[in-house]
Amino acid sequence: MPNLDLIGAEVLHPEGLSNAPLSFAEGMVSAEPVGRTVDLTGFQVLPGIVDLHGDGFERHLAPRRGAMKQLAEGLVAAEAELAANGITTAVLAQFVSWEGGLRGLDFADQVFSGIRDTAPNLVTDVRPQLRFETHMLDLYASLPQRIADWGVGYVVFNDHLPHDRIAAGKTPKRLVGQALKAGRSPESHLAQMQEMHGRRNEVPAALDALCAELSQCGVRMGSHDDQTAETRAAWRARGVTLAEFPETQEAAEAAHAAGDAVIMGAPNVVRGGSHNGNLSALDLISMGLCHALASDYHYPSPRRAALILARSGLVDLAGAWALVSSGPAQVLGLTDRGTLAPGKRADIVVLDQATGRVAATFAAGRVSYMSGAVAERFTA
Incomplete structure (x- = not known):
């Protein structure tokens, strides 16, 4: 199960979009950085x-x-x-x-x-x-x-x-x-x-x-x-x-x-x-x-x-x-679940900002789907 800091993306919270990093560890959204960063510039991260x-x-x-x-x-x-x-x-x-x-x-x-x-x-x-x-x-x-x-x-x-x-x-x-x-x-x-x-x-x-x-x-x-x-x-x-x-x-x-x-x-x-x-x-x-x-x-x-x-x-x-x-x-x-607040399940969908298409999906911090250019960001 990956522990990641997602940086560079627009992250959706109940109050709106933010450019602050989103971290998750052991299947849960974390309030603190966990150490390994993935640059998702050009993508949106949503619940x-x-x-x-x-x-x-x-x-x-x-x-x-x-x-x-x-x-x-x-x-x-x-x-x-x-x-x-x-x-x-x-x-x-x-x-x-x-x-x-x-x-x-x-x-x-x-x-x-x-x-x-x-x-x-x-x-x-x-x-x-x-x-x-x-x-x-x-x-x-x-x-x-x-x-x-x-x-x-x-x-x-x-x-x-x-x-x-x-x-x-x-x-x-x-x-x-x-x-x-x-x-x-x-x-x-x-x-x-x-x-x-x-x-x-x-x-x-x-x-x-x-x-x-x-x-x-x-x-x-x-x-x-x-x-x-x-x-x-x-x-x-x-x-x-x-x-x-x-x-x-x-x-x-x-x-x-x-x-x-x-x-x-x-x-x-x-x-x-x-x-x-x-x-x-x-x-x-x-x-x-x-x-x-x-x-x-x-x-x-x-x-x-x-x-x-x-x-x-x-x-x-x-x-x-x-x-x-x-x-x-x-x-x-x-x-x-349902929001990206600390302590919630790391249920995450990553969308291509330009097309709105799904680039990756995580359920409780585990990858359930990943395709195309975004996969290179996670495997680099």
Whole structure:
């Protein structure tokens, strides 16, 4: 593990950029020089990105149409992509859903077991997130024990059932394709959806009990795609205090007013709006209603979003970068990272000052990525 004094670079602190050296030793930011200097003139040194929701790893675990037989190899490949994009803490979001296939329980068990067994050997701090479909009532009794066995500390609740179409007697969109991915006939897939829809009135009480048990176990919980203030209030009453990708300003304002964290997708910023016409992350950021940005489905987006925000003048670089570093760290309760203060983890991303591209990434002082001209500075 290197002990280094980084000199010559612009270093980002909460109050802004500084040209003072940044030192780290034994994986921690140091208040004093440690002895070996590396000249990073022409580069910027920023806190490592904390990504609190990303499913971009799926392509590494399930290329083409099938899952890899050795998920550990896929996770190693995913870590390389994370590190190359300046991410030092990564929450990998995996579904347990009635949709089946790569979102089914069997595959999720492989993924969560793979993360549990592989993560300790990775440089990047990789953590699991369970995205659970709320109408899978048959799993409620066994879910807390499964979550404990998997080592999952963060659960997000989703409801992707097409209730309106089922209630109207219409065939759900993409039914045949979904059924084939799940390994079911369209008829059996539809019958399962109809059965879950038919039991929808049982879900609120079941969620009350499940959330109470998970809360007692210290599991962090979030809701997904909130649309109304009432929905957010119902989740909050269960101890579900993270609002992930709210779809309306009403829901986001209700979450913020109650002290809940509002999480939006970084690709929403990069694209200039939601890909499916939902709430704009830029609007929420301009109103001060967004606490953190997540990669969602695209790992380069947190870095790009922060730099776009800073260039736009909507917020300064420190404020923009906080949305992908200290903000997410606070949401996850990780008080040991997110800024480059002495005593914090040496989670560091080095950017080329001219291009904004990632030149090197350190997680707890260990190199997870390094490329190009910057490597010569460290090896000279």
